[in-house]
Amino acid sequence: MKPNDILKPYIDNLDDNLKAIVNENSNELKNEVIGFLFSKAKRIRPIFTYLCALLLDKKIDKNIHNIALSVELLHSATLIHDDVIDESLKRREEESFYSKFGSKKSIIIGDYVLSLCLFALSEIQNTQILKIFSDNIIKTINGEISQFDSRFTLQSEQDYFKKTAAKTASLFVCVAQSVCCLKNANSKIKKSLENFAYDFGTVFQINNDIKNILSSQDDFKNGIFTLPYIYFKQENPTCDIINFSKNQALKYTKKALNKSIEIMNRAFLELEFSENIEVKNYLKSLCNNLLRM
Numbered sequence: 001m002k003p004n005d006i007l008k009p010y011i012d013n014l015d016d017n018l019k020a021i022v023n024e025n026s027n028e029l030k031n032e033v034i035g036f037l038f039s040k041a042k043r044i045r046p047i048f049t050y051l052c053a054l055l056l057d058k059k060i061d062k063n064i065h066n067i068a069l070s071v072e073l074l075h076s077a078t079l080i081h082d083d084v085i086d087e088s089l090k091r092r093e094e095e096s097f098y099s100k101f102g103s104k105k106s107i108i109i110g111d112y113v114l115s116l117c118l119f120a121l122s123e124i125q126n127t128q129i130l131k132i133f134s135d136n137i138i139k140t141i142n143g144e145i146s147q148f149d150s151r152f153t154l155q156s157e158q159d160y161f162k163k164t165a166a167k168t169a170s171l172f173v174c175v176a177q178s179v180c181c182l183k184n185a186n187s188k189i190k191k192s193l194e195n196f197a198y199d200f201g202t203v204f205q206i207n208n209d210i211k212n213i214l215s216s217q218d219d220f221k222n223g224i225f226t227l228p229y230i231y232f233k234q235e236n237p238t239c240d241i242i243n244f245s246k247n248q249a250l251k252y253t254k255k256a257l258n259k260s261i262e263i264m265n266r267a268f269l270e271l272e273f274s275e276n277i278e279v280k281n282y283l284k285s286l287c288n289n290l291l292r293m
Contacts, residue, residue, distance in 0.1 A: 040092040045071040052179040055274040073117035080110035136174035143167030151223035169201030192270040199267035228252035
């Protein structure tokens with residue numbers, strides 16, 4: 001199997017499970033929901049789930065598949081709700097549920113997808129996994145609240161990372177904790193994988209923020225000033241952030257990218273516990289793709 005195909009059978013299984021769980025708990029929006037779940041989804045969180053499991057051993061069982069399924073459904077539900085909050089008309093280059101149905105019905109659809117996540121979690125029959133997901137869902141929501149309350153306010157670099165940890169990194173940490181629980185990993189390995197997940201999630205969000213600046217700038221329009229804006233203001237304290245030029249965008253996104261590389265280099269030191277070189281190389285390739293501007 002080629003390195004880039006290492007996860008293909010697992011992702012194929014995930015796709016089958018996504019279709020099955022919607023079909024088994026269907027409503028009149030079944031086709032719309034399936035269309036959304038398969039519209040250019042990157043599957044980063046399920047991929048991360050499988051890679052974490054493979055770092056610990058080479059066994060991918062039904063419970064690991066259900067973690068991958070649950071985290072993808074949970075992430076999808078948050079995207080639907082995010083589009084309502086941000087009044088986004090597009091999602092993955094398609095018309096958003098908010099655009100098609102308005103805020104009220106979109107919230108209901110998001111709640112429906114969240115309920116599918118809970119159904120998938122219940123299949124694991126492990127109360128510790130439910131607690132792990134519950135704790136990290138609360139952190140994610142707190143991160144969203146923090147972001148909403150700080151709109152049009154330029155935060156400090158420290159506050160940005162704190163918000164990012166809650167809003168994005170917490171779901172990757174949730175995956176690491178869940179996999180370690182199911183694999184009975186010792187406390188040292190658990191802590192290392194949690195640290196890696198935290199840093200991976202942080203880098204993932206920084207680079208989403210970079211791509212937003214270099215494309216739509218929707219974050220700026222919604223009053224969300226991300227790391228490149230923070231770096232701009234640190235070096236130009238008297239300049240109005242609204243005058244952030246294209247050249248400055250390139251300069252400060254590059255600085256944010258360098259910060260991502262620094263974080264990721266540190267993160268990989270946490271994976272010394274694993275002897276699975278193939279998976280570690282896959283993770284490095286995945287990170288290199290994330291760190292491309």
